[in-house]
Amino acid sequence: GDSVTQMEGPVTLSEEAFLTINCTYTATGYPSLFWYVQYPGEGLQLLLKATKADDKGSNKGFEATYRKETTSFHLEKGSVQVSDSAVYFCALRPLGGGSYIPTFGRGTSLIVHP
Amino acid sequence: DAGVIQSPRHEVTEMGQEVTLRCKPISGHNSLFWYRQTMMRGLELLIYFNNNVPIDDSGMPEDRFSAKMPNASFSTLKIQPSEPRDSAVYFCASSKDEQFFGPGTRLTVL
Numbered sequence: 001g002d003s004v005t006q007m008e009g010p011v012t013l014s015e016e017a018f019l020t021i022n023c024t025y026t027a028t029g030y031p032s033l034f035w036y037v038q039y040p041g042e043g044l045q046l047l048l049k050a051t052k053a054d055d056k057g058s059n060k061g062f063e064a065t066y067r068k069e070t071t072s073f074h075l076e077k078g079s080v081q082v083s084d085s086a087v088y089f090c091a092l093r094p095l096g097g098g099s100y101i102p103t104f105g106r107g108t109s110l111i112v113h114p
Numbered sequence: 115d116a117g118v119i120q121s122p123r124h125e126v127t128e129m130g131q132e133v134t135l136r137c138k139p140i141s142g143h144n145s146l147f148w149y150r151q152t153m154m155r156g157l158e159l160l161i162y163f164n165n166n167v168p169i170d171d172s173g174m175p176e177d178r179f180s181a182k183m184p185n186a187s188f189s190t191l192k193i194q195p196s197e198p199r200d201s202a203v204y205f206c207a208s209s210k211d212e213q214f215f216g217p218g219t220r221l222t223v224l
Contacts, residue, residue, distance in 0.1 A: 043216050044205070046212050100145075101147075101169075
């Protein structure tokens with residue numbers, strides 16, 4: 001079945017450091033890929049998405065590129081802020097639309113210190 | 115749009131009591147999901163509805179859990195009887211393409 005693997009956390013960085021959170025997936029065909037963010041005490045929010053190979057999703061300074069050859073969708077940000085402290089989830093949605101169940105990774109906690 | 119609405123936001127109850135969690139999805143979304151989140155198990159899918167019909171309930175832990183979606187704008191998740199191990203944050207999400215999550219219900223069973 002489909003699966004998503006994220007790097008173990010927590011990831012601890014100083015403000016303005018470069019961020020990478022690794023995500024790799026296993027799926028049939030070419031799924032859509034997503035990054036969600038969960039701030040403390042809140043639900044998950046869509047951060048960015050990519051629907052086909054080589055697409056780059058971006059939002060709020062975060063970026064991720066859909067790499068079919070390495071089945072990866074790594075999340076990056078050039079300069080993190082304390083307000084980016086949250087849990088980040090990588091997810092995929094199978095191709096085909098209609099009835100589907102997305103698959104989530106276990107989440108990676110990011111802690112940014114001033 | 116107000117987004118996905120869940121109620122109550124917090125629920126504290128005693129073991130053995132019935133608990134009902136409520137969800138109003140975003141208008142126009144045809145899929146609805148119930149998730150449970152704990153530190154130990156992370157985010158678990160409990161049940162998935164498409165066009166108000168339950169499609170996959172394989173994640174429902176046991177018969178104490180039941181979910182309904184009587185119409186496109188309302189769903190409930192019921193636990194009867196509740197147990198301390200049911201303590202978790204329960205999320206409802208709806209989608210037409212990507213998922214939108216509600217703020218969650220934090221359930222504590224004493």
